[in-house]
Amino acid sequence: MLDETAQLSERIANLEIELAERRRAEELQRALYEIAALSAADSPQHEHYVELHEIVGRLMYAKNFIIASFDAEQGMIRQQYLVDEDPNEVMESFPFGEGISSLVIRSRLPWLMDHALFESLVAAGEIRAPRGVVDFNSWMGAPLIAQDRVYGLIIVQSYSADVTYTQADLDLLNYVASHVAAIVARWQSNIALKQANDELAASAETLRLLGDIGKDLTVSLDALAICMTMEKHIAALLPMDAFGVALLAPDGDSLDYIYYIEDGVVDSANSYPLDHPTSLAVLTFREDRELTLFNDTQLGSAPTATNIEESAPILSAVFRPLIANGRRIGVVTVQSHLADAYQERDLEVFRSATAYAAIALANADAYATAEAARAQAAQALHDLHQAEAHLVHSEKMAALGQLIAGVAHEINTPIGAIKSSGRNISEALDSALLDLPGLLDELDAAHRVHFSELLKRASQPKAVLSTREERAIVREVTEKLEALGLGQARHRAGLLVQLQSHTDVDAMLPLLRHPAVDRILDTAHGIATITTNADNINTAVDRVAKIIFALKSFSRFGGVQVWTESDLREGLETVLTIYQNQIKHGIELIRNFDDLPPVRCLPDEINQVWTNLVHNALQAMDHKGNLTLGLRRDGDNALVSVTDTGCGMTPEVRARIFDAFFTTKPAGEGTGLGLDIVRKIIEKHGGHIFVESEVGRGSTFTVSLPIAGVE
Known part of the structure; x- marks a missing residue:
């Protein structure tokens, strides 16, 4: 009878164990189902971590529960969720290193820890105790591993001596962690995909905006309008409290700010020589490199705007050279009161916009130069007309x-x-x-x-x-x-x-x-x-x-003149440039120029000699034939010859051509003063003029000038 009772008790106990195991299996299956349901979320939220905590809490003692993520690239462990009996415990991030959390991640294994094991690992140098003491009774950590990557870990711990985790608890926690890891991996993929999509959308929008910038900048030929357009676009894309454009001065020895605005106030024009010791624009231009400064002492020592009262210090600034057709033409800068205001994407946007601005400003400069040339030509012609008196x-x-x-x-x-x-x-x-x-x-x-x-x-x-x-x-x-x-x-x-x-x-x-x-x-x-x-x-x-x-060389005559050394070839080429339109339509031009040292003379007067001789030669040929210019040395003299293939002159005409008021031209076309003036200028320079002419074959005028000038 006793045997039957014992057998019955054993059977009941086995049934109770089997029932408990079945209930635990059902609870585990339910927990896994609830964990899988969390995968429907695109990214982790606080309530998802709370739900995970509740699921684990139904399976084991989990009043002290932590979920942490691991960033391998930055080497950081970041606690994403923490519940602890100690109210002073708060979530923290710390470098991957030698703690027990790092041990779990480094070994890629679950760990069950008590005082003895912890102290032995510390003594062996496997881990270190950052707080110096062991504050738990029992501790478990399981890595979150999916697709051979460690995403983080789950930690449960007990401070009470009444709760000590077993190997079975560790196996269960590791099993749950493997399923949680799959969810975390999906969350991470979703986050990465969203970031990639956001970056792609931002890049597409940036490209569109850069296209708009390029179009808006390059349609204008006004430098100030280009600067204001660029300022408007940059302000829409980047943090900006100050913006400026400085261009190389025409004489090439300074940078002139054509536009500078700070806190909405436009400053007056400022100029800085290229040897200025503290100007950041000058430094950028001189060293031909981008200058990026964040909270730098150079910002504090740089010159400030003349007529703008600074509302706050500039803490971030970027200076970039303006380069067009391989030539530096100036510098553009964007600045902010914020610290570390510009990231790499901001810099790429600024670089692209700067390239468009350089093209636009170079085109504006070319147009302004052409317009100035037109105005100078008109003024030169006006001055020449007045000189007719x-x-x-x-x-x-x-x-x-x-x-x-x-x-x-x-x-x-x-x-x-x-x-x-x-x-x-x-x-x-x-x-x-x-x-x-x-x-x-x-x-x-x-x-x-x-x-x-x-x-x-x-x-x-x-x-x-x-x-x-x-x-x-x-x-x-x-x-x-x-x-x-x-x-x-x-x-x-x-x-x-x-x-x-x-x-x-x-x-x-x-x-x-x-x-x-x-x-x-x-x-x-x-x-x-x-x-x-x-x-x-x-x-x-x-x-x-x-x-x-x-034209300017041609028109400049009279007033105070200075004897100077002059290149005769350069003077001849200047006259040929003036007569280019007449020469190219029927004249074959031949240059026989030898290398000569500079000749001491009055360049403006000597150029008038070449003007008269070339003018007469073209008229003698009726602007059709060969015009030959010669330049050579004869001892201490320079010889310049002008030969035409025109009608030539009779001996009688040749004998009188240097007489004042003698002319063979029809009335109203000449005063007879041209060759008289030529002769007087040459004699003033201690030189001589000779003429050879044959009717029907043409004439040659040869001018001899002392290279050293008159004594």
Whole structure:
């Protein structure tokens, strides 16, 4: 009977154990189901951590519960959720190192810890006790591992001697942690995906805004308007309390602020010499590098605005050189009262906007130079007309009267080129820049590198090819493209030749096989068109400047003159520039110039000699024939000869040509003072003039001047 009772008791006990295990299994299954349900959330919220805490609390003693994340890149452990019986415990972040949390993550294993094990690990140097004492009775930590990555850990601990965790508790916690890790991994992926989408959207918006900036800046030819437009756009994109643009002065020895605004107040113009010791704009320009300063002592020692009372100190500033066509033209700066105001993305936006501003300001400068040249030409012509009142200049004024139309034509030609190039740039901007943001968005990093190389090749100086040579190259490239199975081979070959990328077709294959190849080539061609036309503007401006210099040299006569050493070749070229329009329509110009040392003389008067002789030679040939200028040395003298193939002179005429008021020209076309003035100027310089002439063959006037000048 006793045996039966014992067996019955044992059976009941086994049933109770089996029932408890079944209930525990059901509780565990329910817990896992609730954990899995949390995966529906896109990102962890506080209530999700609370729910995890409640789930674990149903499975074991968990009054003291921590969930921490692990950032491997930054080497940090951050507590995301903490509940503790000690009210002084708060969530914290600490570096990955030698504590017990770091031990769990480093070993990638669950740990069950009591006083003895903790102290032995400390003694062995495996861990360290940051607080110096053990404040728990029993401690468990399980890593959150998913897809072979440690995302963090779960910790439960007991301060009471009544609660001691077992290996079974640790196994259970580790099992739960493996399921929690999958949820945390999904949360992390969702967060990373959202951040990537947000960054992509921000990048797309930034590209669109940069396109707007480029278009708004480059449509204007007024420097102040360009500065104000850039300020408006930068203020919308970056933290900005101050903004300024300084350009290199025309004499090249200082930086002049053409625009500076701080706290909404525009400052008066300030100028800083290029050797200024504390100007950050000067330092940026001089060292040709971007200057980024955050809470730097240099900000405190830099010069401040003249007429602006600073509301707060500038704590962040970026200075960047303005570079156009490889030449530094100035500096642009953006500044903020905030500390560490500019991140890398802000700097990239500022750099891109600065590049557009440099192009726009260079175009504005070229346009202003051309307009100034036009105004100078008008003023020079006005001054020359007034000089007609002087009898001694009558011959010079008569010649000038015949030159005005030609000079105007010579000036209008490059001005027309500037306007045409400006239109081309505007049209290219409308197509290339509007499509550029979208195109760059379609290209991955590798294709952007190839696209950058394509633009670099297109911007190189172009070799001059004949039409036949260009057609031959296009045919050769077309055959290569067809052999590679590429469509529209003829059209694309032509674009590659224009973009100077035909010599290495293989390097361009990634772009040629890209789905957006036509947009890529068209955009690159548009940007190359902008560069080419900008170069055309610079060439035209140089041509106008040369003409204006010649006109100023031609018109400057009278007043106080100084004897100086002068290059005779330069004077002759100045006169030829003035007569360029008459020469190029029927005259073959021959220069026989030897190298000579400078001649001591009155340059303005000597240039009038060359003007009269060239003018007479052109008239003698009726502006059709050969004009030969010679320059050589004869001992201590410089010899200059002017030879024409005109009608020539009889001996009787030749004998009187240097007489005052003698002329062979019809009434009203000459005063007879030209060669008389020439002779007097040459004699004043201690020189001589000789003439050789033959009827029907032409004349040669030779001037001899002492190189050292008159004694």
